[in-house]
Amino acid sequence: MLTKEIFSSLLKTATSAGGDYGDIFLENMTPLVIQMEDDKIEKISTGIERGIGIRVVYDNKSAYAYTNDLIKDTLIETAYSLSRAVKTNSVHATFNLEKIRPKTDFIIKQMPNNTPIADKIKLIREANKTARALDRRIRQVSVTYSDFVQSVTIANSDGVLVDDERVQSLFAVSVIAEDSGVIQTGYESLGGFTGFELFDETPNENPVEALALKAAKRAILMLGARRIKGGRMPVVISSEAGGTMIHEAIGHGLEADLAGQGLSVYSNKLGAQVASPAVTVIDDSTLQGKRGSYRVDDEGTEAQKNCLVENGILTAYMYDKLNAIKDGVKSSGNGRRESYRSRPIPRMTNTFLAPGKADPGEVLRATHDGLFVRKMGGGQVNTVTGDFVFDVQEGYLIKDGQITEPVKGATLCGNGPEVLKSIDMIGSDIGFAIGTCGKDSQGVPVSDALPTLRIPDIVVGGEV
Known part of the structure; x- marks a missing residue:
């Protein structure tokens, strides 16, 4: 077991050559995977993954080292080796670690x-x-x-020690x-x-x-x-469809590393209208039982509910410590990593478009014809331009405000800001979907959600 004194010693050693910030991430994980194919159990995989990552942030960049050898002498040597990679004149102030208890908590009934x-x-x-x-x-x-x-323990040079x-x-x-x-x-x-x-x-x-x-x-x-005939048409997306569109069309673009590097269509847009006044987008890691939730992020910042877009106005980006230091702001609690082998980066948690006031059935009835999407498939987005393409896994034609025959082969093609500005009806319901989000070769658990909504005009790919 690593004591508070050992964590403190490791931080002091790692930042001994300078640095704006340092942190330690200790992880002990017991995963289990069981897979069945062709009526047979093909795989049962389990084990123990244990290790520690140490990081120093300096001059708007970071040095990172990790090891699965938790002997004290090895850890001190790892921290010392890391300090030798830091080349800066900045020196973090003296710190004292204090154990904190997160405000957010979750109830697990059966481990x-x-x-x-x-x-x-x-x-x-x-x-x-x-x-x-x-x-x-x-x-x-x-x-x-x-x-x-x-199980994780995180210590950082802001004086935080948290489990x-x-x-x-x-x-x-x-x-x-x-x-x-x-x-x-x-x-x-x-x-x-x-x-x-x-x-x-x-x-x-x-x-x-x-x-x-x-x-x-x-x-x-x-x-x-039958295969859908492609063209421009109104689209109603059901709350059952999941929030793939909001995750891809705007979520990634609001992660502070992409936005800060000019790799997002939402770069330098704080305070600008980026969506319809009916649209509010939230990222919330405090939600009970959701796949993207946690008590603290992987840098020790407490879980938060962050309003990213309020009534169509871009109000915030999602920050980790490194990018928060770059921009002179506080972390939003979105610093996440796949494991102790990975350095933290800004990531979404539970991201959703907030429900509106319309009756979900009325959104459909108000749409004379078009496409009804009950289930979204995968998608991809160019964060620089905002252009996206999403597959529709289950879709139906709308005729006279009613769901009619099923169609296949549909894709939704558009531009994130343009589509978000065009949304004209948002239902009072909401439905979550789950997934593992990939970014920079790291996967983390997330969820996303949409209410039933209408896009009055969008390109639907299909047969010509």
Whole structure:
């Protein structure tokens, strides 16, 4: 066990040659992954990942070192080697570490590492059986269960010493259906900052069976769907669709490293109108049970609710310590890293477009014709220009304000600021989706969400 005195000694050694800021990230993680393919358990992977990362920020850049050897002499040598990489005249003030208790807390009812692996395999088999039983055209079902308990201790030269325990559980079902050479897929997942209580059954529903059935039904539905004819049209995006659009179209562009380097269409836009007055965008790592939540970020800054866009006006970027020092502001608590091997960078947590006042059904009824998106797929965005392309996993034509036939092959193509400025109806509902966000070769758990909303005119890709 590393004491407060050892953390203090490591920080003093690491910053002995100067520096504006220093921190230490100690991690102990026990991950578990179970995968089923072709009716067989193909993989059970578990273990212990333990190590420490030490960083010094100086002259708007950073030096970083890590090791999984936690012997005191090795740690001191690592910190000393790091200090030799620091070339600066700045010297951080004397500091004293004080243990803090985060204001944000989460309740875990059933720790996943206390649940037998046999119980987790049982869930996988139930989901696999349910998906395969739906239709003879189901050709392949893949089911993945994963969890981890990550215990961290973070110390920094602001005098903070804090512990956190992050608990994540995840369940995902992927289904492939085929008929006469036509292949379609369905995918669903659930998870978050939660224990095995994620899988508690309600009186009317087994959550993993419901998830498998939903994925399988989507794959079968899309087999019979015709390809959409491309063109410009109104689009209604359901709250069921997940917040992929908000995550990609604006979220990444509001991360302070990209914005600060001029690699975002939202660079130097604080105080400017970047969206419709109806649009408010929030990033909130304090939400109970959500996949992107935590008590403190990976630099020891407390979790926060950050309003990024308020009534269409850009009000804030998402900051880690390094970029906050560059801009002379405080960190927003968005400094995140994949593990002790990675230096922290600005990342989203739980990012969403806030609900409006319209009845969700009215958003649809007010749209004479167009495309209704029930489920978004993957997407990509050029953060410099704001141009994006998103796949539609499940979509339907709208006729006379009603959902009609399913269509496939649809993509949404547009420009983030232009689309956000054009949104003219926002529903009072909201729906979250989960994922693992990749950036700079690091993946971190996130969630995103949208209410039901209408884009009155956007390019929908499809058949010409």
